[in-house]
Amino acid sequence: MPLILLAPLFGFVVVLTGVRGRRAASNVTILTALVMLAAALLVGWARFRQNTPYRIAYQWINEPVSFTGDQRFQGFGVDLSVRIDRYALAALAGALVIFLAALAWHRVAAPREPGQVRYHVNVLLLMLSVAGVVVSTDLAELFAFWAVSGIASYLLLGHRWGTESSARASQVALALPFLGDMALLSAVGVLYSRFGSIDLDKLPPMLLSTPGVGLKSLTAVALLLLVAVFVRACLWPLTAWQTASVEAPPSLLALVSGIWPILAGSLLLRVLPFVGAAGPQAPRAAGYAFGIAAVAGPLLGLVGTELRRSLLLASSGGVALALLTVVYPASAAAGLTGLLAVALGRAGALMSGSAAVAAMRTADLRQMGAAGRIMRGTAVALIIGVAAFSLGPAAAAAWRPRALASIALAAGLFLVALAGFRVAFAVVVGPLRRRRAFEPGRVREVQFSLVIAALLAGGVGFVAALLSFFTGWVVYLGARSQDVPSVGTYVLYVAMVLVGAAAAAAAFGLRKDRSLAVAGLLGSRLGTGWATAEAILARYVWRPGLGVVNGVEGIGLPAAERGAGRAASAAGRIAGRPLPWITVAAVAAVVLAVVVGVVTAGGRL
DSSP states (O other): THHHHHHHHHHHHHHHHHOOOOHEEEHHHHHHHHHHHHHEEEHOOOOOOSSSOOEEEEEEEEEOOOOOOOOGGEEEEHHHHEEEEEHHHHHHHHHHHHHHHHHHHHHHHHOSSSSSSHHHHHHHHHHHHHHHHBBBBBBHHHHHHHHHHHHHHHHTTOOOOTTHHHHHHHHOOOOOOOHHHHHHHHHHHHHHHHHSSSSSSSSSTTTTSTTTTHHHHHHHHHHHHHHHHHHHOOOOTTTTTHHHTTTSSSHHHHHHHHHHHHHHHHHHHHHHHHHHHSSSSSHHHHHHHHHHHHHHHHHHHHHOOOOHHHHHHHHHHHHHHHHHHHSGGGHHHHHHHHHHHHHHHHHHHHHHHHHHHHHHHHHHHHGOOOOOHOOOHHHHHHHHHHHHHHHHHHHHHHHSSSTHHHHHHHHHHHHHHHHHHHHHHHHHHOOOOOOOBBBGOOOOOHHHHHHHHHHHHHHHHHHHHTTTTTTHHHHHHHHOOOOOOOHHHHOOOOHHHEEEEEEHHHHHHHHHHHHHHHHHHHHHHHHHHHHHHHHHHHHIHHHHHHHHEEEEEEIIHHHHHHHHHHHHHHHHHHOOOOOHHHHHHHHHHHHHHHHHHHHHHHOOO
């Protein structure tokens, strides 16, 4: 079990300090991922029949801060604790498959990419922090690994230095998710201030039995934790921190977009006791937020013709649907399995779609096609990846009771399938037309190893989607008996996915050019509306606000400082003269005597 954290740490140190070649750095990184995967599988085999989690903790920080007051707050401690359960092992295995697929892809597809050693150092840093987030049980430790994961993701998405587009995208990837990280840090602070503990195993029994802690505090904590999950899962309307980075290397985009849903789902599973103890407000808010994101993301994925952006938006709906099922305890196990399917499927779809973009020399869906005839392996990998993130949440949706969330689940599954298969059929079917300086007859299938890497991620994701329909797996992963949904409920939600895929096939099999033209027109209109809104905000909000700030900083503050300085100088000069102060005191005494006399006379009258 220590290899789960020690292997990426050793690999990071070795590549950072002693490796200077591209192949050597790639070999060490892939070997590290394989060692971690083998360690996770061995731990899973050793704990196969054990329902209780295995935990070890090492004391790290233990400082006395007070000698009076509540005993809980007289000392502050942070433990390096590791908690291994079936959820953690499943999440870790899914994340490592994404790492291996992305590394294998990058090894072959990007040999001339700048900063090869820097690339592998950042990947190892992300690998270490991902393992830390999954197995941590102390919230301070978890937040530290969570923040390092965010920094590593920022460094990876901004890997291409020297270009303006990469610099802007990396700024968005740093600033926008920072809101979710600060929400998580605030939740940790509130929990410690109320309970004097940040251990996820010790906190649940204390939630409803601690004097002075009510539903308001618990609701605030639950909402802050849900904000952290929502932002880092890259759900609408906060998808910009990934969609702005579509020009990043394909393996990095697939890696970051596949890893963060797993981390968000792992955190949500750990904090479910806080959401449940907060009363009905927090679960209701989570249901509304995830439900809206599940519908709005795929709807925006139908607008526009950029392949990678469309795939990210379509799969964001699948992530939202999976997280919506994780919130409900009965469907948490199936929801995590579906979330792994969505994460793996979107990574495979992004890699296979990027292969088609490189071969056809365009990311515009209106100018792509014929992959089913020219690039059969890439076409199969793309379809399997889309099927994985479309079908992933279907089984978990059947585990939820019939409620208002069922409407969002059904509509979301239909829209995710429609938006995802829209991209797949636009690439696979239809003619590939000649363009200027482009000859369709010269398009060839990419290298076999690239197809295998995309198939590895998408295929494992599709297997995870199928596995979520097996009751034995769901009950085993959840480690408790649950009410099994009926077969008809499964059929209902699977039918929504099939209807969405059939609608995409009909639209792009019969009227591909017309459908893409409408999507392109809507995308251009949406871009024009966004630019107009930005101009209006800049004209009436940002510029006046900036003018006020500049006026205050350039004129108001210096004038106030000069006035305060003059007043202080005058007060100092007056303080050095005794006679004026005696005069002022005498006049004040006379005025006070007159006022007291008048008030007394008025009271007598």
